[in-house]
Each structure stands twice: as C-alpha cells, then as structure tokens.
Amino acid sequence: MKRVVLAGLCAAVVAIAGSAFAQGSDIDLAILEPRIDALKAARIGKGVAPMADVVDSVIDEPAPFVVAATADPETLRFIIEANRIDKQVGAPAGAKGSTTLVSSGSVPRLLGLALESGAVTGETSGTSLTFQTNPVGILSALRRYVPDRSDQATQNTLAVLRRISLSATFDTSREQDGRFTGSFRQLSSASAVLSLINHRDPTDGRWDAVWASFAERIGKGLPNAVRDVQVGLEAKDEYTSLRAEIKTRLLAARSDAEIDAAVADYVARLRPLLPLEPAARVGAEWMRYLREQDAEYKKVARSQILTFELQVARPPVEDASPEAAAQAPAGADSDLWTARLIWVRPFLGGSDMSVNASASAFQRLPQGLERGLRDWQIGAKLDVPLAGVAGIAKSQFTLAAMYIYMRQPPLGFPVEVNGIALNETGPLRFLQARLRLPMGDGGVSIPLSVTYANRPEFVQGENEIRGNIGLTFDFDKLRGAQ
C-alpha cells in the first residue's frame, strides 16, 4: 500500500509540474520546478536570496536545463526522485490494519499523502487512517506566517523537538457508512514517540568523514561534463544573447506567469544549441553521482536508533454507534495503554536488527480481572539482504521471533501475530524464517517461509511448524517497467 501511494504521489507531482509548463511541448520541466518556485518566491521578496542572485544561480547553473531539454524520461525521473527521502509510516504495531510484526522504530517525516500545509503526513491501511506530525513540522508550516529564525539556539531547540513525533489513527469502520469523518468516535489510537538515540540525520557533524570520503571518491565526471556543455554553448552567439534576454525577462517579471513563460522559453530555445555528446554525458554523470550518494545516505539511515513509544488505544464501544458496540466483546470498555521500547541497529554485513519490548495495561480494570499488566512481549527481527543466492536475483532473508505473555484477555484489543489475532491468555512463542525471492526485475517475488508457534492456530492447521509459498507484486516496479 505504501509503495502504491508513493509511486502515485511521485507520478502525480511529475505529471502536474510537467503539464503546467510543457503545454504543447515535449519538454518536461518538472525537474526545474524547485528553481521556478525559488524565482517566484524571490520576486515577491520571500526567496532564499535577492532576485538577482536567484536568477544568476538558476540561469548560470545549466545542468537542470540540459537534462530537461535532452534527457530521457527515466533519467529525469531518477534525478527528481533522488532528491527525496522516504520513510516508513503507519499505525502503531497493535492498531488494526497494521502489517508490522516487529516495528522498525523509524519516525517518518514525509510520506504518503502529505497534507497541504506539510505539517502533517497521513496514510491509509485497511480501514485505518493515520495522521502524523511533530512540533518541527508544525513550526515549519507556520513559517509562512512568522519570521524564520535560523540562529543556532533556534536550531538546537528544533533539534530537540524533532525527536518527538505524534500520531493519531482513525478507524473508519467504527461508523456505519465507513467514511472518514475525523470524529472522536473513529479515533482508535493516539501515540507519542520520543527518539532517545538517533544519529540518522545526514547533516549531523558525526558524518563529516563520510561526506569527505564521498567527495574524494566521486570524481570529476559531472563538473567536467557541465564544463564541456558550457564551452560548447559559449561558442555560439545565439546562446549569449539568449541568456542575457532570459535574465532580463526574469528580473523584470511582474507575475509568476511571466517567470513560467521565460523559463519554458529558455529551455525550448536552448535545446537546439546544446552540444549533444557532453549534454548526454551530463545526464549519465548526474545519475552516477546520485547513485553513489544514495549509498552514503543509506549508510547513514542504517545507524542505530532507540525510541520510546507511548500509545493509548480506544475501545470501539466508547462513544460508538449501537451497532459497533453490540459487536464488541463484553467488558471491552477501557482504554489500553501500551509502552514500547524499540532498538534498531545494523547487524553483520548489510543486515539490520530490530528489538522491541512492550507492556500494556487497561486504564480501568475490567471486572473480574487481577490488577497489573494485560500483556508483555518481546520481539526481535533480523533482515539480511542476500545478493544473488544460487544465481537468483537479490533476495531478502528475514528471521523474526516473538514472545508474548497474555495475562488478561484482549477485550477488544487483539494482539495480531502473523496476521492472526491472539485471543486467549497464556504465553505465545513464535518464530518465523522468511526468504523473499524476486523473479527478475518485474516486481514479482516469491516469499518462502517456515513458521513455528506453540499454539496451533498460529500455524494455521499444522501442529507446530508450517511451510508456506506465496506470490507478491511490487507495484512500484511494475509501474517503473511501464
């Protein structure tokens, strides 16, 4: 679901941005969108620099224009998407619709359908709709109304606030027509996440050596290609006059439409002037640069994190419709509080290890139950990327283990393990090994799994151990193949 949402969002952004400026042309200007926005902001005095400096930067850095005018759609899309970072978002592990066995603990910032202000992100899964924000996101959204303070003290404060994340999950099935209303009745859970250890910010000073090493290693292919393009352009009188004309038009622009028109005109008239070989080299070298850089970002993104999560889940009977209340188990009328500690760190080689520990308790003790925790659990997961096992494509091996002790019945808050609800008290020991084998590059993969559980219902008909073969589709890859 997340991949589908992401792919759809990216395609929509590219389509909208491109269509806005390329009407009647086969030139895709989506890659220039941030620079066009910067020009528009500078025109009204809200840019990162005065208009003259922004015009100078935009026009005298030719690479985006070169790829807009000459690169194939795949190169354009790659460069656009490489300037994004995506993170996992979703309801907490216990919420309905969640597919997470052991949460990876990453606090997401941007994913799914970002709401207009950018202060909140959201995602749907099943009938769950999760909204997530952090104080920094709200402050960022307010920047349009309040002065931007970028002094060090403010940045330090923001760094602390960035460690906090808040989310609310709504279950639309709690109302009869199933539409999202945002009512209190549909609120199924709320959570706060505090990041105790997180060095995954690539701008953190501890990554100085990583970036210095990257700069030494990446080579001069990209700047040399851009140099050769510029030398080729400057040899043509038409280019010199075109550049001067476009700069003049941008500096004199009195509306956003005039900026759009000037940029589109520049790309269209620049295209026949571009020297072909170095222009093609710009796209290729840019992609190579971004691929290498992406590997560095991924290294940073794998550094260890430790998070603490506090979640309150609301029973469906609270303030619910009579129909929903009638379906709820007897005694399910109390909120359930869950505290969870999540530790994720790189393991051997390229593998990642996640460890979760959590405990839950009812806010109001249901009648007939002993005081204390409803359940406690500990889980661990090891994700091991396998490169070319037995000559097959890259695979992913996952080993997950979980121990849950249910002291009290779930009472409306079932604990789901492997997609199956745990409804009875007592211990559950669960172990699963899964190998996901992609079949070519088409987005089709076969997951093979072996599962052990001490309760037969968790191996679905087998006594203790079950083997399973499935088939999955990665719609992102299928879309890319088109």
Next chain:
Amino acid sequence: MQVQHDGDLEIVTGELVTVTVTAIKTHYLAIFGDLLHAEWTIVAPVQPAGPDRVREVRSFVAQAPGTEAFAISCDFVRNTDNQPKPGALYEILLKGDGPLVIRKLILPLPPFPAVRPFVFEVR
C-alpha cells in the same frame, strides 16, 4: 581579470587566477572539475574557516590564448526532512592579477548537486 560587456570573463596569458570556495552551514561537498588547458594548484586544502565555514583555495595560470574553463559541483547534504541546513550556501570568489573579485553564490536550490561552470576568454 575583466568582465566583458556580455558578462564573460577575460584573462590574459600568464595571469594567475585564484578560486576560493567557502561552504557555509553545510558539509563541504564542492568538487573542482578539471581545467581545459591548465592545471590546478592547491593553495589551501579544505579546512575550517570560522564557525560553520569550510574553505578551499586553488589557483591556475592561464595558458595560451583561447578558451579556459572549469566547473565546480557544490552539493548540500540534506537532513531527514530532505532539507539542507537553514542558511546553507557556497560562496565562490574568483580573483586574477588585478583588483577585481568576482563573487558568485551557490544557493541550495534543488535538484542537487548544483554545478557552476566558469568560462574565460584568454587573450
């Protein structure tokens, strides 16, 4: 060094051109490309130049009349919000034998990296 009426840069054979790149509030990710005809001399390697500033200085001597050119790639490391640090930018200063200093800013405008070419007419 002079600026011609059309904005192009002009230098003379044998002129020493010094290029100073300062990264402000960002990791130093500036990459000097090769010169067309001359060779770079590293005057000062990458080193801190004050709070939140890192600087590198290189120079070259203009060769025979014609065209000289190079480009500098400047990148901005982004945080987990995909944003460079507030206030991040690069400043590039070009100075020849004369008093003129050309100052260019590399602003954090995606897509990254920003690559700035410089073309000189050598007389």
